[in-house]
Amino acid sequence: MVQLLESIFIEKKYADKAIEKLLKQNPKWGARDRRFIAETTYDIVRWYRLFGYLTDAAEDDFWKLLGAWCLWNKVRLPDWPEMKLNERDFFKTYEEIQKDRKVKESIPDWLDELGATELGKRWDTELHALNEQAQVVLRVNTLKVSRIELQRQLAEGENIFTDALRDFPDALLLKLRQNIFTRQQFKDGLFEVQDAGSQMIAPFLRVEPGMRVVDACAGGGGKTLHLAALLENKGRIIAMDTEEWKLNELKKRARRAGASNIETRVIESSKTIKRQEKSADRLLLDVPCSGLGVLKRNPDAKWKLALDFIEKVKVTQQKILNEYSVMLKPGGLMVYSTCSVLPSENEKQVEKFLSERKAEFQLIEQKTLLPSEGFDGFFMALIKKS
Numbered sequence: 203m204v205q206l207l208e209s210i211f212i213e214k215k216y217a218d219k220a221i222e223k224l225l226k227q228n229p230k231w232g233a234r235d236r237r238f239i240a241e242t243t244y245d246i247v248r249w250y251r252l253f254g255y256l257t258d259a260a261e262d263d264f265w266k267l268l269g270a271w272c273l274w275n276k277v278r279l280p281d282w283p284e285m286k287l288n289e290r291d292f293f294k295t296y297e298e299i300q301k302d303r304k305v306k307e308s309i310p311d312w313l314d315e316l317g318a319t320e321l322g323k324r325w326d327t328e329l330h331a332l333n334e335q336a337q338v339v340l341r342v343n344t345l346k347v348s349r350i351e352l353q354r355q356l357a358e359g360e361n362i363f364t365d366a367l368r369d370f371p372d373a374l375l376l377k378l379r380q381n382i383f384t385r386q387q388f389k390d391g392l393f394e395v396q397d398a399g400s401q402m403i404a405p406f407l408r409v410e411p412g413m414r415v416v417d418a419c420a421g422g423g424g425k426t427l428h429l430a431a432l433l434e435n436k437g438r439i440i441a442m443d444t445e446e447w448k449l450n451e452l453k454k455r456a457r458r459a460g461a462s463n464i465e466t467r468v469i470e471s472s473k474t475i476k477r478q479e480k481s482a483d484r485l486l487l488d489v490p491c492s493g494l495g496v497l498k499r500n501p502d503a504k505w506k507l508a509l510d511f512i513e514k515v516k517v518t519q520q521k522i523l524n525e526y527s528v529m530l531k532p533g534g535l536m537v538y539s540t541c542s543v544l545p546s547e548n549e550k551q552v553e554k555f556l557s558e559r560k561a562e563f564q565l566i567e568q569k570t571l572l573p574s575e576g577f578d579g580f581f582m583a584l585i586k587k588s
Contacts, residue, residue: 206243207264210502217247217502233381241335241379246271248333248501252308256295257287307333312509317494320544324572328543331573336499338376339577340364341396341424344431345460349374352392360385370398372431391458396424397499399571399578400541403488404428406569406582407537411436413483418442418475418526420466423452425488430461439464440478478529485529485536489519495541495571495579516547523555527563530587535566539582543572548581562588 209220221240225231231239246253246267253270254261269285272278273292279285299305304314307329317325342349349366353374356362362382364374374393382388382395404425409415411434417426420441429439441464443449449466456464467474492512493503523538530536538555540547549568556563568583 203239203242203246203268204264206239207246207267208262210243210247211250211264211505212262214506217244217500236381237379242268242271244335244501245275247505249274249308250505251310252305255299255305256292303329309504310507313494313504313507316509316512316544320546327574328572328579332494332497332579333501334498334573336397336496337577338379338382339367339370339396339398339401340374340376340382340393341401341428342372342374342393343391343427343459344372345435346390347392352387355387355392356385360387367398370401372428373398373401389458391460394424394427394455394459396428397496397578398576399495399580400424401428402569402571402580403486403537403539403582404432406539406567406584407484407486408535408584409433409484413437414440414481415484415486416440416442416478416482416529417486417488418469418529419486419488419490419522420452421445421448421488423448423455423464425486426452426464427455427459427461429486430456430459430463433463435461435463437463440482441466442469442474444469472525475526475529480528480531482529482536483531483534485527485534486539487522487526487536488539489522490515491519491540491542491547492544493541495543495573495581498573498578512544512547516551519547519551520554523551524559527559527587532587534587536585536587537582538585539580541578541580543570543579543581548583552583552585556585564588 206220206224209215210217221243225236253267257266257270259266265284269279269287273287273289304311317329321328342352353364356364363377367373367375387393409429409432414437415429417439420426420443423441426439426441441452446468452466492515493500497504538552542548556565563585566584566586571580573579
């Protein structure tokens with residue numbers, strides 16, 4: 203555990219990658235141990251500032267932070283000097299900081315100030331929600347199976363029980379967190395792990411079978427695969443990204459999913475975009491962002507983010523909106539989306555774009571899914587080209 207925390211905070215490794223590497227190195231560990239290590243690590247990362255404050259620990263005193271986790275979760279502390287803590291002082295200090303939001307909710311000062319400035323009174327609720335553990339949601343691959351059938355297979359064959367989510371037609375919510383990547387249904391491409399909020403974006407684009415769709419910031423392809431299913435494998439999806447390795451991962455996932463209508467293209471220069479000018483019936487711009495809407499599942503991001511990065515990414519967002527929108531046909535629809543809760547990355551970016559291009563584009567609809575509603579935070583705007 204301490205080794206993992208050193209990787210995350212000292213070596214600046216991403217938490218999910220560090221955990222994945224450790225678990226791969228120890229294949230004989232049982233499911234219970236693996237789950238404990240992963241969830242405990244994420245918990246300590248999530249409450250890093252709070253636990254450090256309550257124990258007066260140095261930034262790299264990970265044994266004390268592990269001790270804080272034990273006290274917090276009413277787990278008996280081992281009789282080790284490195285983890286020796288005074289339980290009474292620990293909880294007394296916690297009572298004393300109830301009105302200090304940035305410590306209580308374990309967030310950097312600058313990020314707390316930014317959230318409060320942009321969201322006002324709503325920030326308290328959203329910040330608290332962002333410290334909850336993310337739920338595990340599956341997206342049923344309707345190219346291969348129905349939701350009812352997959353739910354039955356998982357329950358009867360794998361003892362994995364799920365709830366169907368009413369407002370998300372392709373989603374199944376795991377009742378118990380567990381490793382589902384080893385299951386045959388995953389290997390056969392019957393589902394992907396994709397948060398419910400993320401599953402709103404592809405349908406928001408209003409695609410129809412036979413259309414030519416460009417997913418211009420495809421990444422590893424979660425939304426690309428959802429689009430393929432909505433298109434029923436008819437038409438064509440051009441999945442584009444500046445990183446070739448991400449598109450290579452998408453190809454593997456597409457083969458597993460049976461998605462045969464996806465073509466990948468690396469964005470090497472502005473010429474790559476120019477070649478697609480006025481070719482797309484639908485265009486998805488799932489742009490790079492701060493990721494503040496997905497801190498539930500990526501709690502280490504709040505310790506790695508910086509204000510200058512957010513300012514730079516907003517420039518990138520506007521650049522993508524202006525340069526990539528040339529790929530859309532007249533009369534076509536595009537979606538601008540982020541996994542951020544900041545209006546400066548969301549509504550304000552759309553407003554800026556439309557104010558400068560009002561003769562060409564108009565806003566049809568926009569939607570915000572907030573972390574306090576139970577899943578990750580996402581923003582999406584549907585825009586039509588005249």
